[in-house]
Amino acid sequence: MIPVNEQLKTALLWGLVIAAIFFFVMHFGKSPERAQSITFSEFIRDVRSHDVTSVTLQQNKVTGQLSSGTRFATYNPETNNTSLLARLERDHVRILAKPPAEPSFFMSLLENVLPFVLLIGLWWWLM
Known part of the structure; x- marks a missing residue:
């Protein structure tokens, strides 16, 4: 039987991997415009x-x-x-003007918090 501490580390590692994949897909996986x-x-x-x-x-x-x-x-x-x-x-020509694009609150939060969470999680996992 695996100790609870090891199970928690494994679960945290998988959670961090899934969060990192989600971050990269959301940030870099935007579909290109069909123009x-x-x-x-x-x-x-x-x-x-x-x-x-x-x-x-x-x-x-x-x-x-x-x-x-x-x-x-x-x-x-x-x-x-x-x-x-x-x-x-x-x-x-019909003209539509849009304001500059701003990142969503969720993406800004994810971009600023996720690296720290990953580093803290990696540090904790290695301890």
């Missing part, structure tokens, strides 16, 4: 030719939809979006 990556020059060309129906602006990230239904994504190198906004408005 075709295009250059900013191609995006401007599509806007000028009235092929862009809608765009979403989030900081310098530009995603949207072409008149063919194809979703696209590009990066806006401009720090000031006024010229881009003027062009989009002139070409009657």
